[in-house]
Amino acid sequence: EVQLLESGGGLVKPGGSLRLSCAASGFAFSDYALAWVRQAPGKGLEWVSTIAGSGRDAYYAASVKGRFTISRDNSKNTVYLLMNSLGVEDTAVFYCARDRNRVRWDGMDVWGQGTTVIVSS
Amino acid sequence: QSVLTQPPSASGTLGQRVTISCSGSDSNLGTNYVYWYQQFPGTAPKLLLFRNNQRPSGVPERFGGSKSGTSASLVIRGLQSEDEAIYYCSSWDDSLSGRGVFGGGTKLTVL
Secondary structure (H helix, E strand, O other), rough: EEEEEEEOOOEOOOOOOEEEEEEEEOOOHHHHEEEEEEEEOOOEEEEEEOOOOOOEEEEEEEEEEOOOEEEEEEEOOOEEEEOOOOOHHOEEEEEEEEOOOOOOOEEEEEOOEEEEEHHHH | OOOOEEOOEEEEEOOOOEEEEOOOOOOOOOOOEEEEEEEOOOOOEEEEEEEOOOOOOOOOOOOOEEOOOEEEEEEOOOOHHHHOEEEEEEEEOOOOOOOOEOOOOOEEOOO
């Protein structure tokens, strides 16, 4: 079964850091770009970052560029999102999603269940 | 404010045809495909259409899409109660070194 399982969410103070993980199974991991998409409480979807299947190319939303780093370990079938300098505006459910394309953006056809990040003092 | 513009709400009766619009600009819909997602409360989004009008396996044929210039539409024919959800359009935007963009979402109510 094709599956993505996020972990690493939790409560963090403003200015703090958190690393999210997304473990994949059931497909050839390196053949697909992976993305993080977040959803603040009661709000719509916001793309955060995408990393190509090779790991060589990564893209970031302006709102997180310089603070968040996406990476992947193709030997462990896992993608990560390291989040630094977190602010209350980063409070959201973070979804990991598989892109249909090896490079980026051709429709995210597999989604994890999401992991919740709460930034609060 | 979302880069892609969708109406916040739409509604229709059972069996009706409903259209949800998505408006963008030259750097996104004008150049790249549109993608549509369906989301039910408390669950992850689901890819509904890719590359403007292509349905992934398992998506009913009554879901259709189109794109013209910087605008796109999702059409649902033969509306069913289980279609009540939030629908998001999405695309790649070539500005700012490239970025993914979503519409603000349209809450579809089946009357």
